[in-house]
Amino acid sequence: MSEQIEPGEAVPMNAWQAAATDLAHCVRFYSRLPVPALPWEQDAHALPSFPRLVRMIPVAGLLLGLLPAAVFGFALLLDLGPWLAAILSVAAMVVTTGALHEDGLADTADSCGATTIERRLEIMRDSRIGSFGASALFLALALRIAALAALSSRLDGGAVIATILITASLSRTAGLMPLVFLPPARRDGMSQAVGQPARETFWFAAGIAVVLAVVLGVLADLPFAGIVLMLVLSGLSGLALTRFAKRHLGGQTGDIAGAAQQAAEIAALIGLLTVLPA
Template sequence: MAGDPADRWEELKVGLMMLTRLPVGRIAGEAPSVAASAWSWPLAGLAVGAISAATYWLATFLGLPGPLAAVLGVLALVLATGGLHEDGLADLADGFGGGRDRERMLEIMRDSRIGSYGALAIGFSLLIRVLAIGTLACWDAIFGFLAIAAASRAVMPAALHLMPPARGDGLGNGASGVSQEAALAAALLGGACLLPFGLLDAALVAATMAGAALWLGRRAMARIGGQTGDVCGAMQQVAEAVGWLALVVVQGATG
């Protein structure tokens, strides 16, 4: 994105603060808005993906089998983010599964307690990712940790640009107003991180991830009338899980 590099750096720091537990230091002067930082969210994904990839590589270097290395890689990702997006997925699943109308769904989603729908959603999300990663060759999994962590976080700026907030407060409302430029920059960054798999495979994986996020976004529009922080987190999780499945398919088809 064009502009002062110092401003872009501060926006990246806000993005890392929002999406990770990584120490980034203090913001110099007035902090940029969450919406202004949205372009950088795939880079935040790249950072946590690098931690996961390094953990996975170390596990395989020490002789652990692929599935166990995959568990440790995903665990590193969850620790680096504090389970932020998993929490959103659980809240959304509980709200959509247990609420009969918009108000009740939003009420359940705001409740910090996890219900059966949320527990199942997190369980299947983790299971899909671990099993998919465990089937891949080592270097495909390493590049996958980097690429899919980045690309799955590119769907959230698009949601915040295209979807209205479902409530008048909360993270979704505070982060609304993401510009078209920021959403496009995030999409380009996320897509570029998939290119090591080749142009065709990258396009297929990206399209699958975008389609999954679009499906969930349409469900959210129909059921609660817009986006919330939980909706964005759930979209990231769905895109990530589907991205790993798509990578397994395309690598199997071309391997």
């Protein structure tokens, strides 16, 4: 005899529905894309639970890279040149994510001008951008654009498109490292509200990110040494920002996670460039 579901009671989800729900929550959280409510979702716009949905972040990152990758490829088809293609691609990612990670990088950079943890956290909450933040934002955008333009002169368009997808997935996975390995720096911040992911779940997500990077890299005929460097350098960037946050704030914030994502993306792109002949 089947169990009766009372009105208002949550309907149990199977494994595939749970994975799809977590993926939808990830895309909603990390982007401005209009993701419709899934048929079985009770509250499509509830605050996501990071301890559960972390496993789908590499896949969500891959999805977020689709529009920037398509824009890059279309720009090349229109013969707009590598620099304009790179600028349009990075702009597409900024629009897709609402500059979520760039904002975190700028706030983190601005906090470097303060001498106490309390003042650093106060600066990171300030919506205004300072000279450190503006400089970091400009340099990060310039490095991403220049790296993509340089890659397009050494790889075919399909390989660069694959690289955009790989870095979108790897960098967002690396951006989780401060959230996983450090306690929240504040009791009332977003990182406290969404919950701290378990390390086991993070390593599962990291495994998915590695598989996606290797499969896409092999299919795009990227050099294996380049794939390895992308994996290693994105991970080391996440670790470096984690260590920085521990000394700088005594914990992590969402802004630190955004800064880690930006650092990981730039490191992965430059890592691939170093093994490609000029």
